[in-house]
Amino acid sequence: MYDIVIIGAGTAGLSAAIYGVRAGKTVLILESGMFGGQIVNSRCIENYPGIPKISGYEFSKQLYDQAVSLGAEYRSTRAANLLKKDGSFTVLTEEGKEELSAKTVIVAAGAKHRTLGVPGEEKLKGQGVSYCAACDGAFFRNQEVAVVGGGSTALSDAAVLSDYCKKVYLIHRRDTFRGEAKLVDTLKEKENVEFVLNSRITAIHGEEAVESVTVENVSIGGTKELPVQGVFVAVGQVPDNQMAAGLVELDDMGYIISGEDCKTSCPGIFAAGDCRTKEVRQLVTAASDGAVAALAACEFMI
Ligand SMILES: Cc1cc2nc3c(=O)[nH]c(=O)nc-3n(C[C@H](O)[C@H](O)[C@H](O)COP(=O)(O)OP(=O)(O)OC[C@H]3O[C@@H](n4cnc5c(N)ncnc54)[C@H](O)[C@@H]3O)c2cc1C
Numbered sequence: 001m002y003d004i005v006i007i008g009a010g011t012a013g014l015s016a017a018i019y020g021v022r023a024g025k026t027v028l029i030l031e032s033g034m035f036g037g038q039i040v041n042s043r044c045i046e047n048y049p050g051i052p053k054i055s056g057y058e059f060s061k062q063l064y065d066q067a068v069s070l071g072a073e074y075r076s077t078r079a080a081n082l083l084k085k086d087g088s089f090t091v092l093t094e095e096g097k098e099e100l101s102a103k104t105v106i107v108a109a110g111a112k113h114r115t116l117g118v119p120g121e122e123k124l125k126g127q128g129v130s131y132c133a134a135c136d137g138a139f140f141r142n143q144e145v146a147v148v149g150g151g152s153t154a155l156s157d158a159a160v161l162s163d164y165c166k167k168v169y170l171i172h173r174r175d176t177f178r179g180e181a182k183l184v185d186t187l188k189e190k191e192n193v194e195f196v197l198n199s200r201i202t203a204i205h206g207e208e209a210v211e212s213v214t215v216e217n218v219s220i221g222g223t224k225e226l227p228v229q230g231v232f233v234a235v236g237q238v239p240d241n242q243m244a245a246g247l248v249e250l251d252d253m254g255y256i257i258s259g260e261d262c263k264t265s266c267p268g269i270f271a272a273g274d275c276r277t278k279e280v281r282q283l284v285t286a287a288s289d290g291a292v293a294a295l296a297a298c299e300f301m302i
Pocket of ligand 1: 007008009010011012013030031032033034035036037038039042044045046047048077078079080108109110111132133134240243272273274275281282283284286
């Protein structure tokens, strides 16, 4: 029986582990992919207080090493389901169908990229369709690419890609952006960036790899083809909290309903980081949630 089982080894989960083990608790972290979560492939982080500049990998590795060297146990496996039994919890894992017992559980499962849901997207995933410019952008050096979205992620993806791609089409279904105005101004000054506003991609074409996209103007109607080899989709995220859905309340979008205290509707289960309802989804707030959730879990066990 672990004191705390943490689902997800992103910034929130690893921060929770650090606080949990330092409070003398037995902590097991479960991770379905690679430790580090969303940030692991990011080229550069410049907004984490106290660290002026660091790569996503280095940041994740340091967090992981810190948690493990302090005594947290780490296991590569997906948490598939969460059950409550006689005042404690059972986490069922997918691989091996293990049953892990825990006095408390911290869900820190983050969020995943939203898809466009258009023809060609699924078939050409990894063949030109990408959800991470920081991870895949370098493959499109001197090529023409499209970035889809209107938030800060889409804007910064377009900025990064414009440094080495021949041409970047920024496709957004409205005529104004939700993302940072400063980034919009920077992009306007770039000669190889073209804004395709009031528009949406209706199809992605290509046999072995992306060759073009069809773009529809949602304001005046009509479609046109853009010859691109890469499509970077940055239209938001969706959480995957289904493993806890039987025990905790989720909002309409699937985020775990929780306040700044990281408590959920089920006593003993805590939610930390991007997987919970919150205004600001960033590394610093994920780390902060990790600390709050772990300390709340410790208090729950008293
Ligand atoms: C390209 C990009 C760049 C960004 N740049 C910045 C930046 O510069 N500064 C900043 O502050 N923020 C940045 N962010 C946002 C930041 O990365 C997130 O806010 C942060 O990663 C959230 O951390 P988290 O631990 O809550 O979730 P995540 O990082 O999403 O980690 C969740 C982890 O849980 C795992 N998981 C999910 N389900 C299960 C399961 N069932 N079982 C086991 N494991 C599971 C996932 O594999 C993942 O590793 C960026 C995000 C992206 C995508």
